[in-house]
Amino acid sequence: PRREAAVAAALPAGRVPQGALSRGFLGKRPRRPRASAAPAGGGFALMCSCPLPADYRRLLEEPLKHPDFFNVKELFSLRDLFDARVHLGHKAGCRHRFMEPYIFGCRLGQDLFDLQQTLIHLQLALTFTAHVAYRKGIILFVNRNRQFSHQVDTAAKECGEYAHTRYWQGGLLTNAHVQYGAGVRLPDLLVFFSTLNNVFEPHVAVRDAAKMNIPTVGVVDSNCNPSLITYPIPGNDDSPSAMELYLRLFQVTITRAKAKRKQMEVLYGLQNKPPQLPPGP
Amino acid sequence: MAAAALVATASRSVRRGSLLTKTRVVYEGLGAAPTRQRRAIWGQRDGDDGGSKVPSKNVESFASMLRRSPLIQMGPAKDKLVVGEIFHIVEDDLYIDFGGKFHCVCKRPETDGQKYQKGSKVRLKLKDLELSSRFLGAQTDTTLLEADAVLLGLMEDKENRQK
Numbered sequence: 001p002r003r004e005a006a007v008a009a010a011l012p013a014g015r016v017p018q019g020a021l022s023r024g025f026l027g028k029r030p031r032r033p034r035a036s037a038a039p040a041g042g043g044f045a046l047m048c049s050c051p052l053p054a055d056y057r058r059l060l061e062e063p064l065k066h067p068d069f070f071n072v073k074e075l076f077s078l079r080d081l082f083d084a085r086v087h088l089g090h091k092a093g094c095r096h097r098f099m100e101p102y103i104f105g106c107r108l109g110q111d112l113f114d115l116q117q118t119l120i121h122l123q124l125a126l127t128f129t130a131h132v133a134y135r136k137g138i139i140l141f142v143n144r145n146r147q148f149s150h151q152v153d154t155a156a157k158e159c160g161e162y163a164h165t166r167y168w169q170g171g172l173l174t175n176a177h178v179q180y181g182a183g184v185r186l187p188d189l190l191v192f193f194s195t196l197n198n199v200f201e202p203h204v205a206v207r208d209a210a211k212m213n214i215p216t217v218g219v220v221d222s223n224c225n226p227s228l229i230t231y232p233i234p235g236n237d238d239s240p241s242a243m244e245l246y247l248r249l250f251q252v253t254i255t256r257a258k259a260k261r262k263q264m265e266v267l268y269g270l271q272n273k274p275p276q277l278p279p280g281p
Numbered sequence: 282m283a284a285a286a287l288v289a290t291a292s293r294s295v296r297r298g299s300l301l302t303k304t305r306v307v308y309e310g311l312g313a314a315p316t317r318q319r320r321a322i323w324g325q326r327d328g329d330d331g332g333s334k335v336p337s338k339n340v341e342s343f344a345s346m347l348r349r350s351p352l353i354q355m356g357p358a359k360d361k362l363v364v365g366e367i368f369h370i371v372e373d374d375l376y377i378d379f380g381g382k383f384h385c386v387c388k389r390p391e392t393d394g395q396k397y398q399k400g401s402k403v404r405l406k407l408k409d410l411e412l413s414s415r416f417l418g419a420q421t422d423t424t425l426l427e428a429d430a431v432l433l434g435l436m437e438d439k440e441n442r443q444k
Contacts, residue, residue: 079346090411091411114343
């Protein structure tokens, strides 16, 4: 219930994760995302079973009132995406049917992503990641591309989060309480830097995260299936320059969100108070 | 960011041989934006200062950026001459990045083999930007995640010969 509350509170209205949670909601996820990542205006009630003290409640609700509280728009521009070769996709024969809305066109057999759409998707994804980091969520970077596994590991370590770049054991998320003991805390967000595994099949973690109601952010290339990813980022996942850009952006966003949380705690005078609530958001 | 450094500093240059030989165009900095001078000629401005400021009317659109990028201007990749940079070496295999989506892997040549080190600029003749093909019974193409190119030689050798 706590995790569901965290997910439901962090998601803006209308953005629904696929999987078990979506069965209870009406309406489909829009293909073209709206510009804002958080609902406009106040009146967004936190769905929490236990009563919270007023200033703590304000600490959590304040970022949700602004569409871009963490100012992720200034971190990158269209030109940065272009120079990092984010627009290059695979050949047309490798194209996944569900990636067609995100593809600008096909030039001499090579698919090219529409960077206007990628820009919006990346802003949404970074804002969501920042909100999760602000609420002290656990973020897990997942990547099975061996060329970049070391970079992903170091990036995760530098921003104080976690990474999994090795073989994914079947029951890691779905059988965690048996494999790792009762009461283990699962990640609150999974960030995929490549949603395929080494045999070009969708990574098992995508499906498992959807089963466990864990939101996912993922870079989807033109041969990937974006359906189960909560916040897909259509773009190149094979070039070192693109990967470096994504890692830098996520690292900066997470660090910024954590710093903002400390700042807000000081603002509301909560830093010296002993924790009265169970660990979590 | 070595590859990015290469593409940021290199610019597209056109070399013309004598009347007897065919005109060859060597593409440097495939993955880069055109230089500032070139963009000024085309009437574009550095309008993209990030999204924090109000976007001016002269912010370049993606379509415009794409149309003027060296990768698109190059056309079909077959038999095009490009400049690449070696970013990784495994004994005799040189991993060369020329600005496309993928790198290419070439064998170290016998002549001047020791001159090919990490960071050396080399000339390549492209054959394909991505080695992928549809096999019998498959739903999608199988891709090798590599480009295909023929290694011609070091960039400095060409420059020495020109002098």
